[in-house]
Amino acid sequence: MKKLSLVMIGLYVGLFAGFAQSKADSSKYKNHKLSFEEANIVSSYYSQDGNNSAVTGGIGTEKLTDLSNSFELKLYKYDKRYRKNSFNFELGIDHYTSASSDMIDLKANSSASYNDTRIYPSINWTRENEKKGTTIGTGLSYSHEFDYVSYGGNINFAAKTKNRSGEFSAKFQTFFDQVSLVQPLEIRTLIPTTSGREGRSKYPTSPRNTFDLAMSYSQIINQHFQIMLLGDIIAQNGYLGLPFHRVYLTTGKVVQENLPNTRVKIPLGIRANYFLGDNLILRGYYRFYTDDWGITAHTASLETPIKINSFFSVSPFYRYYTQTATKYFAPYQQTVPTAQYYTSNYDLSNFNSNFYGAGIRLTPPKGVFGIQHFEMLEIRYGHYSKSYGMQSDIISMNLKFK
Amino acid sequence: MNKAKTLKQIGTVVVAAAISSSCTSVKEYQKNKLNDGEMVLANRKIEKTETSFQTYREGASGANGGKSGGGCGCN
Numbered sequence: 302m303k304k305l306s307l308v309m310i311g312l313y314v315g316l317f318a319g320f321a322q323s324k325a326d327s328s329k330y331k332n333h334k335l336s337f338e339e340a341n342i343v344s345s346y347y348s349q350d351g352n353n354s355a356v357t358g359g360i361g362t363e364k365l366t367d368l369s370n371s372f373e374l375k376l377y378k379y380d381k382r383y384r385k386n387s388f389n390f391e392l393g394i395d396h397y398t399s400a401s402s403d404m405i406d407l408k409a410n411s412s413a414s415y416n417d418t419r420i421y422p423s424i425n426w427t428r429e430n431e432k433k434g435t436t437i438g439t440g441l442s443y444s445h446e447f448d449y450v451s452y453g454g455n456i457n458f459a460a461k462t463k464n465r466s467g468e469f470s471a472k473f474q475t476f477f478d479q480v481s482l483v484q485p486l487e488i489r490t491l492i493p494t495t496s497g498r499e500g501r502s503k504y505p506t507s508p509r510n511t512f513d514l515a516m517s518y519s520q521i522i523n524q525h526f527q528i529m530l531l532g533d534i535i536a537q538n539g540y541l542g543l544p545f546h547r548v549y550l551t552t553g554k555v556v557q558e559n560l561p562n563t564r565v566k567i568p569l570g571i572r573a574n575y576f577l578g579d580n581l582i583l584r585g586y587y588r589f590y591t592d593d594w595g596i597t598a599h600t601a602s603l604e605t606p607i608k609i610n611s612f613f614s615v616s617p618f619y620r621y622y623t624q625t626a627t628k629y630f631a632p633y634q635q636t637v638p639t640a641q642y643y644t645s646n647y648d649l650s651n652f653n654s655n656f657y658g659a660g661i662r663l664t665p666p667k668g669v670f671g672i673q674h675f676e677m678l679e680i681r682y683g684h685y686s687k688s689y690g691m692q693s694d695i696i697s698m699n700l701k702f703k
Numbered sequence: 704m705n706k707a708k709t710l711k712q713i714g715t716v717v718v719a720a721a722i723s724s725s726c727t728s729v730k731e732y733q734k735n736k737l738n739d740g741e742m743v744l745a746n747r748k749i750e751k752t753e754t755s756f757q758t759y760r761e762g763a764s765g766a767n768g769g770k771s772g773g774g775c776g777c778n
Contacts, residue, residue, distance in 0.1 A: 345752035349760075369752045464728050513765065519744050523727045525736055529744040533765035568766035572744050576736040584741070590763035598763035606741040614741065624762050649762050656757075660749065662741070677740075679749045687760075695756065699749040 331379045338375040338387070339676075342700040345369040351647075351691030354401035356485075358547040358555065359633040359645030363691055364400040369393070383432070389425040389440075394418065405485055405545045419446040427457070434461030436470075448481035448504065466521040476511040482544045484557060507540035525577070531570040531588075538563045548643050549634045558644045560629060566592040570600075580608040590624075596649065598624035606662070616660040618683070623653035647689060658683030669700075677701035 351363035371393040378386045395418065402415040425440030435458070442453035459470035481504040482491050493504045512535070519529040539562060546558035570588035577583055583605055590598040602620035609615060627649040629642040636643040660681030669675040679699040686692045729737070736742065746754055746767055758764040 341748055343748050343751055347752060347756055349756075367752075367756075369755075371751065373748075466729060515765070521729050521734075521737060524729055524733050527737055527742070527744060531766040535765055566763075566765060568763060570766035574742045574744060576739065576742060582739070582741050586767075588763070588766050590765070592762075594762075596762040598761070600763065616741070622757075622761060622763075627762065648760050654761070656753075664740070679747075681749050683753060685756075685760075691760075693756070693760075695753055697749045697752055699747075701748075 331383055332377070333379050333381075335376055335378045335388075338377045338703070340375070340702040341371075341373040343369075343371045343373075343697065345695060345697040347693060347695045349685075349691065349693035351687070351689075353647040353689060353691065354404070355543070355546040355558070355644070355646035355648070356401040356404045358549040359647060361404060362400045365397060367395055367397040369395045380428075382430075385429040385431065387427045387429070389423075389427075391423045391425075393421040393423075395421075402545075405483060417447045419444060421445070421451075423453070425455075434465060434468075435459065442476075448483050449478065450506075451476050451478040453477075468519045470517050470519075472513075472515045474511075474513040474515065476509075478509040478511070478539075479506040480509055480540045480544065481506050482540075484544050485547050485555070488555060488557060507544075509539035509541060510537065512536045526573070526575045528574075529572040531568075531572070533566070533568050535566040535568075536563070537566075542644065543646075546644065546646055548631075548636050548645050550636050550638050551634060552638055553634065554638070556643075558646065559642050560644055561594070561642055564592060564594055566590070582606045582608075584618075594649070595626070595628035596624055598622065602656075612664045612666060614662045616662065616681075618656075618658060618660070620656040621653070622656070624651065626651035647687075647691070650689070652688045654685060654687045656683055656685045674702045675700070676703040 345367075347365075347367040347369065349363060349365050352361065353359055354361040354363045371391060373389065373391045376388045376390075378388075380386055396416065397419070398416040400415070402417075421442065421444035423440060423442035425438060427436055427438030429436045437459075438455075438457045440453075440455045440457075442451075442455075444451040444453075453474065453476045455472055455474040457470065457472040459468055461468045483493075483504050484491060491505050513533055514535075515531070515533045517529055517531045519527065521527045541562060541564055542558040542560035544557060548556050548558050550556060568588055568590040570586065573583075573585045575583045575585075583603065586600070586602045588598075588600040590596070590600070600620065600622045602618065604616055604618035606614045606616040627644070629640075629644050630650050631637075631640075631643060631645060632650075633645060636645070658681065660679060663669055663678045664676060665671075667673065669678045677699070679701075680697070682694070682696045684692070684694050741747075754767060
């Protein structure tokens with residue numbers, strides 16, 4: 302943890318130092334050299350608690366904390382045909398502690414002592430033809446944590462309408478993941494091998510693949526109002542449960558969670574943003590979701606940024622979410638032994654949730670704290686609660702340099 | 704389920720209102736409000752971790768411009 306904190310401090314200091322030495326780019330017009338566009342640092346601290354952990358079969362602590370940091374760098378360059386090439390590099394580092402993961406071995410101490418670090422770099426490229434109003438792009442991503450590795454790729458395309466007031470976009474993403482089969486200790490059949498210099502346990506793995514076709518259409522309605530329609534088709538196959546989730550049958554016997562090895566999800570959404578007068582923005586979002594595991598969900602949110610002056614705004618927000626349970630869900634000791642698929646994961650149960658909070662956004666004309674390239678500082682807090690008792694809090698910060 | 708029905712109705716009204724509104728042609732110099740950083744038709748960067756935890760803690764995901772896979776969210 303100490304090491305991780307030092308790395309974070311180093312990266313912050315490095316970025317500040319880098320910007321302090323760089324010169325302002327006053328002539329962005331058709332720059333054929335690779336140039337700096339912007340950099341973002343996003344940090345969040347998330348903390349949750351509840352008493353329905355899937356690791357202990359739908360009962361037991363859900364206590365978890367997650368410190369998340371991501372660093373994003375955007376560069377751009379115009380080619381000989383005056384098309385804008387953008388390069389986006391991102392590195393994310395999360396450090397989390399989880400009390401429920403401690404319970405993979407029921408004899409372990411139940412404090413939130415289990416911890417791990419997730420590292421997830423990504424790189425994306427887009428080429429925008431401003432004359433034609435089209436954009437193409439592609440990207441790669443990677444994510445690694447102790448019991449999970451993911452390789453991702455995407456291609457995307459976007460085209461504006463003739464009058465430039467509408468834009469259609471499509472993105473195809475794939476993720477090829479490997480789940481380490483870490484079973485609850487008392488029913489463990491897959492024995493890990495010891496490998497590596499540190500002698501860490503190496504577990505057998507199973508694949509999980511995700512294919513997502515995401516499409517959207519945005520339309521400017523007038524000078525104050527714009528909307529976007531969104532729709533995805535997501536297909537997954539492979540090991541879609543988690544090997545260390547316990548299910549207690551009506552007989553009292555404990556077994557491993559067992560879920561189908563395919564899943565198709567269809568979410569449809571709409572965003573609508575309206576600038577009301579000179580000081581108030583209404584940001585609305587609604588999503589309908591259905592899948593072949595039996596979950597139907599609705600999400601609605603409204604955020605209302607209030608511009609106190611030209612460089613300071615306050616944004617209260619509220620989000621409501623409701624879902625039906627998957628047909629495979631049953632609480633602790635309510636799964637019948639004849640069931641083919643079963644889970645006691647309350648994230649797949651019938652519940653509704655409320656998420657509310659507020660953010661502030663600072664964009665002074667001479668830069669935040671008078672630092673010219675420090676263009677924006679945003680801080681946001683939210684409280685989340687589910688109808689069955691789980692609660693969490695999250696605080697996030699975004700620093701933008703330009 | 705009443706809340707879900709109300710949400711459905713709100714969604715329908717918003718879509719209908721948007722479609723029935725006559726779209727006017729907006730010139731580049733008239734887009735100062737549309738180009739405001741808080742008018743962007745996407746989740747903002749600061750919402751990144753929020754979107755992640757909601758994806759892990761809820762059964763539904765997608766149609767928000769975010770990730771639909773990759774990374775475990777195992778705990």
